[in-house]
Amino acid sequence: MFEKQNTKISKFNISYSKIKNMQKIIFLAFLIIFAGISIDQAYSQEIKLSTFQESAQLIIDEKISQTNIASITLLSTSIQEIIFPAELELKIREHGRIQAIIITNENNCVLGVTDQSCILINIERNPEDKGINAIQASTREIGESLIDEINHVFDTNAEFFQVYIHTNAETNDALDTSGIVSGTGTISAVFTMPMEDTDSMYAKLSSMLISSQIRENGGFYEIGKILSTDENAKMSFSMIPTESKSLLQLRVSTNSPIENQIGSGTEINPLEFFNINEITRSNYFSGGNYPLNSLFQIIILSDEENKVSDIKGNIIPTQNIDGMEMPTKFTTEGWIFDPNKGEQIQGKFIFGERDSINEEELQFSLGGDNMKYEEPETDESIIVVGVIAIVSIGAAIFYLKGYKK
Numbered sequence: 001m002f003e004k005q006n007t008k009i010s011k012f013n014i015s016y017s018k019i020k021n022m023q024k025i026i027f028l029a030f031l032i033i034f035a036g037i038s039i040d041q042a043y044s045q046e047i048k049l050s051t052f053q054e055s056a057q058l059i060i061d062e063k064i065s066q067t068n069i070a071s072i073t074l075l076s077t078s079i080q081e082i083i084f085p086a087e088l089e090l091k092i093r094e095h096g097r098i099q100a101i102i103i104t105n106e107n108n109c110v111l112g113v114t115d116q117s118c119i120l121i122n123i124e125r126n127p128e129d130k131g132i133n134a135i136q137a138s139t140r141e142i143g144e145s146l147i148d149e150i151n152h153v154f155d156t157n158a159e160f161f162q163v164y165i166h167t168n169a170e171t172n173d174a175l176d177t178s179g180i181v182s183g184t185g186t187i188s189a190v191f192t193m194p195m196e197d198t199d200s201m202y203a204k205l206s207s208m209l210i211s212s213q214i215r216e217n218g219g220f221y222e223i224g225k226i227l228s229t230d231e232n233a234k235m236s237f238s239m240i241p242t243e244s245k246s247l248l249q250l251r252v253s254t255n256s257p258i259e260n261q262i263g264s265g266t267e268i269n270p271l272e273f274f275n276i277n278e279i280t281r282s283n284y285f286s287g288g289n290y291p292l293n294s295l296f297q298i299i300i301l302s303d304e305e306n307k308v309s310d311i312k313g314n315i316i317p318t319q320n321i322d323g324m325e326m327p328t329k330f331t332t333e334g335w336i337f338d339p340n341k342g343e344q345i346q347g348k349f350i351f352g353e354r355d356s357i358n359e360e361e362l363q364f365s366l367g368g369d370n371m372k373y374e375e376p377e378t379d380e381s382i383i384v385v386g387v388i389a390i391v392s393i394g395a396a397i398f399y400l401k402g403y404k405k
Helices: 002-012 022-034 086-095 132-154 170-175 198-209 220-228 270-274 382-396
Strands: 052-061 067-076 098-104 116-123 159-165 187-194 234-241 246-257 278-280 294-309 318-321 324-327 334-337 341-350 356-358 364-366
Touching: 052 220, 052 270, 067 220, 067 270, 086 098, 086 132, 086 234, 086 246, 098 132, 116 132, 132 159, 132 187, 198 220, 198 234, 198 246, 220 246, 220 270, 220 278, 270 278, 324 334
Parallel strands: 052 294
Antiparallel strands: 052 067, 067 246, 098 116, 098 234, 116 187, 159 187, 234 246, 278 356, 294 341, 294 364, 318 324, 334 341
């Protein structure tokens, strides 16, 4: 049971990867872009990146938890887009040992918590703390120095429950993610408060945190509303400090058991897990070309070898750069599967110049032989495309394997 609880909270937070060099890479890429080095002068100069990202993710996990997990994540490094007090953000970021702040209504957020919502303040261990008592005392002291301000910001009344040391990182190991939220050795000061329904909690926190300009422009924010009404829905807010800014994320997830084994001939209709038949990106990006700020991702973990086939929509041409498949063009909507076969399959869908995608365009099967493929154009400017893609991938957590401890 102990390992299952750790796997559960890890599963709901796998996208919280700490990207240490994100700002440096973004700065370099924008220097390249604005210097005029491009694949196509007229087009690449229009490519823009917003600090706000919207991401939809589906995990079909037959290997670890035997569940389907659908989630919507709204994230930004701007405290004007996801609103957070500047003084508190700076205080947390400059502390040095705080790895993450998480607010969640996930049941059993850590072992021993039942039917209560949680605030977790994750702390990096101080090497000078010798023994479990010293670790607990140090962690509690840091947590209690922040909880009053956090309660004030979120209009909560969380009280200290315990110090918890996470001992399982099965999901982080399988997906090669950082474990900042719930990996082995992560130490949490746990504060609890009365349980709240996900739809009311999503409505409350999103109205407090998400800027009105984003809320009034639809997109994945509205899909999050739909998802939050599911009887199995849970949500969380996280703040992950980096050297110069903090990554702020609002996430709502729902899960359902896998009823039939994944295998050859299995048809996948990703949007049915979100109870929608069309996915529309936010009008917040309507003022420019932001091809990688709205992303759909699917991950399939199975016990047997599988491969993608019979894709109804488009496949985007790619070129392998440093072991990752990078798109060679951004004007066309379509899938990038990397890898497209094996026990772990990952697919990312880019909207291109489209504002919405219907469910049929996202459908595909497993196990067949009909795999679409387009030969990429070879061009020196592919390196520039790669840099742009890497920046956007990092900023949007486009690839789960983008950060390792």
